Amino acid sequence: MKIRKTDPTRRTFLRGSAALGAAALATPMLSGRAAAQASELRILFPGGTWQEYFQQAIIDPFVADRGTEIVWKTGLGFEPLLIAQRRRPQWDLAHQNQNTSSQLGAMEAIEEWTEENIPNLAQIHPSFRYPHLAGKVHTPYGIAVNVSEVPNGASAWTDLWDPAFKGKVGFPAWNWMGQEVFHAINELNGGAPDNVDPGIERLKALFAENDAIIVDNVEHAMQLMSAGEVWIMPHFGARTMQIRDAGTDVEFILPEEGGLSFIWNTSVVANRPDASRELAFDLVNHSLSVEAQTTFSKLTNYPPTNIELMNNLPPELKHLEMTPDEVESLGNIQRNFDYMAMFAYRDEIKTRWDREVLGG
Amino acid sequence: MNTSGRLFSTFLFSPIGIVYLLFLLAPIGFFLSMSLFRYDAFELYVPALTTENFERVLTDGYYQEIIFRTLKIAFLTSLFSLLLGYPLAYFLARSRTQWRGILMFLVIAPLMSGIIVRTYGWIVLLGSDGAVNKTLISIGLIDQPVQILNTETAVLLALVHILMPYMVFPLFSSLASQDPDVERAAGTLGAGRIRTFLEVTLPLSRTGILMGSALVFTLSAGSVVTPALLGGKDVQMLGQQIYDLVLTTLNWPLASAVAFVLVLCQFSIIALYFRGGRHGPA
Amino acid sequence: MTQEPVLEIRDVVKQYGDVRALGPVGISVREGEFLTLLGPSGCGKTTTLHIIAGLTNPTEGSVSMKGRDITALEPPQRDMGLVFQNYALFPHKTVFDNVAFGLRMRRVPKPEIKERVERVLEVVGLPGIGSRYPSELSGGQRQRVAVARAVVIEPSILLLDEPLSNLDAVLRKRMRLDLRNIQQRLGITTIFVTHDQDEAFEMSDRVILMNKGGIEQSGPPEEMYDRPESRFAAEFIGEANLVAGEVVEVGQGELKVKVAEAIFTAPAGKMTVAQGDRVTVMVRPERVEVSKTPISGGNTLQGKVSSRVFSGDQVSLTMRVTEDLELLCSKPSTALYRGFDIGDPVWISADDCWVLPRVDTRKGGAA
Known part of the structure; x- marks a missing residue:
């Protein structure tokens, strides 16, 4: 299958320049309080503590400054809503990661991020910048390993295939992080979104020969690792620490082939009135600032993405410090992802995953 | 207008009729039409009529297997819920002990914790180091832990547990509404306890059995979380397929076709069931 | 048997x-x-x-x-x-x-x-x-x-x-x-x-x-x-006038009981009573005779009609005899009995009466 929408780069370029024109006409953003700016922001966001942190670190200072009204809709899986509404959207911002934002970007449901419309983007480390999103924090992703069961630990993605772990290997469900990890493995084995044979081959082996177990989400991972059902699995760094805090002797490692990192932020919904879009960009710009990221990192214990802050971490955030090599390693694989192609081939790839990997 | 026609029009204009129309028939109509559209990677769907989605669902061995497994698990869940729930409902309906309130509470209690929490509870119980395996080993039934997690057995166990209230309450209400004198009458006419149960109590609880089984059947056929968490890769059911197609793959036309097949299976099996279960005026 | x-x-x-x-x-x-x-x-x-x-x-x-x-x-x-x-x-x-x-x-x-x-x-x-x-x-x-x-x-x-x-x-x-x-x-x-x-x-x-x-x-x-x-039996079965009385004479198979100012003669029944015992006299309403003209003899009282209820086939008259004695009389609604009005002075006789204990004692019993 070929990507039918021809040359998305050119299209986004054209749309980008249009946005640039609009931005140029509007009052410069840093001065704030544009006469034409909207007074309300409508945000799609997951609930829970993540929303509380977001509110404290980013929304509250922003609202205090601008007097903006915030309308929330909380939940998960808003992508279909955004796609369904993409011609006449009702919401200004939606919480996304690089994968979903790239998909929505491919469908023109959200705005592209540029230094013109988001000046603070210039301060974000390239490992955490994507065409339609940049992280306000990032979540390092590698391997969680139970060191009481596996005293030698693990060092690479290839360790998942170690026959010693047969029946005790976890792999994230496709609709959780499985898709990402699959593509990473596929890339590492010389594949690409339009050639997933290497990835399918490897994962088929993981399930058929090493009896891998599907892990559905963070809580499921906690359950399976705590119960000793899973000894080793791809996982988030901070979540691995939570499993350790709950009493299981697990360690988090960044694989030597390169780790992954997920970035999270609110993407800016396309086709909204100019005034709303500007205000949304303003909020996003604020979320990337040193002040906002400092507060947010303190609340979440996730490392910041702002280069200035990364280089000058306050003492209470020192434990989040990463070497340039580590940061570089996080961008290693994903930076090469062709999200557009992943999106275009998603149905075929998922079908092969279901039949060849899981059904094999 | 004949009676059924009048009943139907009354139904249509009643508030519940409107609710059904808006929230049941309209969505079914919506996804039926969606299921006839063509999938497109970027546009999501193109409104060009096609049967390719249904062909894919119905002729592909992969989906056939999942449809069969879904119906099998739904059937077994209903069967075991009925077998386990009936004695419980019977006891609740007939007993006069002060424990009745507590037992009722215990039956409802699973509904108070989320389905996810309950499913995680089963992971703890069914794991190779879990209570079930430990018990089986300690009583000498097995030497090595057996694989229960990520099997159909695990899914079945958890579904029976989670859906038990939906079986017990219709059964309870049909048993409790029975006139106790009818059972007594059978006794005075010479029927022993077992005959009385088979000839009187059981047939008179037919409505409860039908309602309970229909509820459990539909709910288990549409379950997503339980098979995902306890069944692993080998116990794929239709609900998960739909979930993935809607939210991850964004293949809505195929998702709609799968959903339509699921709803159709549920409707027709339940229709058959109620037809078969109907004899004589109630 | x-x-x-x-x-x-x-x-x-x-x-x-x-x-x-x-x-x-x-x-x-x-x-x-x-x-x-x-x-x-x-x-x-x-x-x-x-x-x-x-x-x-x-x-x-x-x-x-x-x-x-x-x-x-x-x-x-x-x-x-x-x-x-x-x-x-x-x-x-x-x-x-x-x-x-x-x-x-x-x-x-x-x-x-x-x-x-x-x-x-x-x-x-x-x-x-x-x-x-x-x-x-x-x-x-x-x-x-x-x-x-x-x-x-x-x-x-x-x-x-x-x-x-x-x-x-x-x-x-x-x-x-x-x-x-x-x-x-x-x-x-x-x-x-x-x-x-x-x-x-x-x-x-x-x-x-x-x-x-x-x-x-x-x-x-x-x-x-x-x-x-x-x-209890008298009241539960049918209607009954139950009137307080005092035994004044215990005779052969019959009792004389003083009711209000009159002396009633009643069958002795199974009850054992002695002179001076306080008893209850029962008269079924349909067995009360009532007349606008004076009646003489035993089992007779004098009173006034205090209420009258017509129910088709029957007429019920309530008659006040003394401050705390009323008698009910039910009769077929013939012209004779329709002729009574409230306030009419009447003579009442109750030949067919029966004596009961004043207070019931609890029974076990066999039958």
Whole structure:
């Protein structure tokens, strides 16, 4: 299958320049309080503590400054809503990661991020910048390993295939992080979104020969690792620490082939009135600032993405410090992802995953 | 207008009729039409009529297997819920002990914790180091832990547990509404306890059995979380397929076709069931 | 009586925790008898019936049938047919299957079942409705089906638990006669439970009046009506003027009792009394004679009409005799009795009267 929408780069370029024109006409953003700016922001966001942190670190200072009204809709899986509404959207911002934002970007449901419309983007480390999103924090992703069961630990993605772990290997469900990890493995084995044979081959082996177990989400991972059902699995760094805090002797490692990192932020919904879009960009710009990221990192214990802050971490955030090599390693694989192609081939790839990997 | 026609029009204009129309028939109509559209990677769907989605669902061995497994698990869940729930409902309906309130509470209690929490509870119980395996080993039934997690057995166990209230309450209400004198009458006419149960109590609880089984059947056929968490890769059911197609793959036309097949299976099996279960005026 | 009773219950007590619901009571039932247990709700009549049927176990005492102790037998082993107050028909079975049920349980061959069911449906006056369901029948029809179902197994005893109370007044009256006819045609020993005195009187050979878990009195209806042994019996059965009196003379087979200023002569009955005892004098309202002209002689009082109620076939007059003595008189609404108006002075005579104890003592008893 070929990507039918021809040359998305050119299209986004054209749309980008249009946005640039609009931005140029509007009052410069840093001065704030544009006469034409909207007074309300409508945000799609997951609930829970993540929303509380977001509110404290980013929304509250922003609202205090601008007097903006915030309308929330909380939940998960808003992508279909955004796609369904993409011609006449009702919401200004939606919480996304690089994968979903790239998909929505491919469908023109959200705005592209540029230094013109988001000046603070210039301060974000390239490992955490994507065409339609940049992280306000990032979540390092590698391997969680139970060191009481596996005293030698693990060092690479290839360790998942170690026959010693047969029946005790976890792999994230496709609709959780499985898709990402699959593509990473596929890339590492010389594949690409339009050639997933290497990835399918490897994962088929993981399930058929090493009896891998599907892990559905963070809580499921906690359950399976705590119960000793899973000894080793791809996982988030901070979540691995939570499993350790709950009493299981697990360690988090960044694989030597390169780790992954997920970035999270609110993407800016396309086709909204100019005034709303500007205000949304303003909020996003604020979320990337040193002040906002400092507060947010303190609340979440996730490392910041702002280069200035990364280089000058306050003492209470020192434990989040990463070497340039580590940061570089996080961008290693994903930076090469062709999200557009992943999106275009998603149905075929998922079908092969279901039949060849899981059904094999 | 004949009676059924009048009943139907009354139904249509009643508030519940409107609710059904808006929230049941309209969505079914919506996804039926969606299921006839063509999938497109970027546009999501193109409104060009096609049967390719249904062909894919119905002729592909992969989906056939999942449809069969879904119906099998739904059937077994209903069967075991009925077998386990009936004695419980019977006891609740007939007993006069002060424990009745507590037992009722215990039956409802699973509904108070989320389905996810309950499913995680089963992971703890069914794991190779879990209570079930430990018990089986300690009583000498097995030497090595057996694989229960990520099997159909695990899914079945958890579904029976989670859906038990939906079986017990219709059964309870049909048993409790029975006139106790009818059972007594059978006794005075010479029927022993077992005959009385088979000839009187059981047939008179037919409505409860039908309602309970229909509820459990539909709910288990549409379950997503339980098979995902306890069944692993080998116990794929239709609900998960739909979930993935809607939210991850964004293949809505195929998702709609799968959903339509699921709803159709549920409707027709339940229709058959109620037809078969109907004899004589109630 | 030389004949051995069909059913005999002895010293039966039913206790629920600390509460004694029944007894001790003893009842013996003759072959072919139509016996009624009559009493207000809570008197123990249904409990007694359930103990006979085996639906309730007595705390103490025994039940025997034709000389055999059946106290420990379950209902299916007892040879009785029970008709429930709400009929308790099997709603999911046709009339035929309802009636055939007991025969099937007795493994009667199919052709015989068919024949007997059809015959009994004819006896209860419902031929040809075997294929209908109970929900398609009227109340009276259901009641007959319930009777048919109970009698088709030819039980030694038929038990009827208020079978008429769910019917409307007109139907109830007709069903009394029908039930009695069916019973007589089959010659089946029947125990009937009711709180309705009219039903009890019209249908029964013998009535057992129960109260507070004990037997108050038993006997044929006429005796129960004419010679109640307690205030409770006098008041529960029919209407009664109950008037305070004092024994002034105990004679041969009769008593002289002072009521108000008058002296009443009454039969002595079973009661042992002495001169000076305070007693109650009962006069049934229809046996009170009333006249606008003076009447002389005994058992006579003088008063004024204080109220008058016309109810079609009857006229009821209330007459005030003294400050705390009123008498009720019911008479057919002939011209003679319609002629009384409120305030008219009247002379009252009550020749047919009966003496009761002033206060009831609790009874256990046997019948």
